Amino acid sequence: MQTSPQAIFFDVNETLLDLQPVKESVAAALGGSKELVPLWFTTLLQYSLVSTVGGRYADFGSIATAALQMVARQQGMEFSEAAAKAAVKPVRSLPPHPEVPAALERLNAAGFLLYTLTNSAADALEDQMTHSGLKGYFAGRLSVDGVQKFKPHRDVYTWAAEQVGADPKDCLLVAAHGWDVAGAGWAGMQTAFIARPGQVTYPLADAPDHTFPDLDRLADALTMR
Structure with missing residues (x-):
């Protein structure tokens, strides 16, 4: 890490929460074709970017539904x-990855301010x-x-930093997606990739400041400073 972050932003889907239940639901809707689930998720991300570039915001759940159709x-x-x-409704009730609650507890106890920063709509996030x-x-x-734009648009990360009264360089973005880590790094944030x-990370982006297999190792690194 560069400096001890004033704020730590966490991606939610796949970083904190296990997507397996919604993957199973989507596969079942597609006739049991598990191999189509990555195509659905890639289509969801593609059209979230289409929405952002085109200036026609729709919430992530609506795009997920359209992408599945x-x-x-x-x-x-x-x-x-x-x-x-x-078919996509289980995304609202995903379980956390096993190590997540204890890791977040450790970071809280160490005095870090934690925030979500997710493409999920506000009601879905709640x-x-x-x-x-x-x-x-x-x-x-x-x-x-x-902010009415989707990650990894630069404006999302600068907006998030503004919301917590911090400079992007003093913020850490934690995510399990290479595109998210790339966007945060390009916006000037510190980054941690959860593998x-x-x-995998994006080869044309700067390497993350740190790569960890899970949030336990992230908590180890931050609390042992």
């Missing part, structure tokens, strides 16, 4: 918006934090709803 149509399947919404039991660990819960299974 698109993937289904590509496979010759058709189902309603209501059916697609039902459901996620309540269901996962993580709400109490965070000094604030930020959603891109507040969840299957996740």
Whole structure:
């Protein structure tokens, strides 16, 4: 790490919460085709960026629903918006990865101010934090709803730093996605990549300040300063 961060921002989906339940639900909706789940998630991210670049914001859940309908149509399947919404609904009630609560507790005890910074809509974020039991660990819960753009747009990270009264260089972004770490680094934040299974960093971005296999190791690094 460069300096001890004034604020630590956490991505939520996949970084803090396990996406397996929604992956299973989406696969079931697509006729049991687990191999189509990455295509759905990639399509979701693609069209969140289309929304951002085009200046036509829609919340992440709506884009997730539309992306699922698109993937289904590509496979010759058709189902309603209501059916697609039902398939992605488990994203609101995901469990935390096993080490997450204890790691956040350790960071709180060490005096760090923790915040979420997620592409999830604000109402979905509240459901996620309540269901996962993580709400109490965070000094604030930020959603891109507040800036009407999606990560990794630079404006999201500068906006987040402004919300907590800090300079981006004094903030740490913790994420399990290479695109998120890249965006935060380009915006001037310190970065920590959580190497969840299957996740890699972007070769054309600066290397993260640190890479950890999980949040336990992040907590070790920060609390042993």
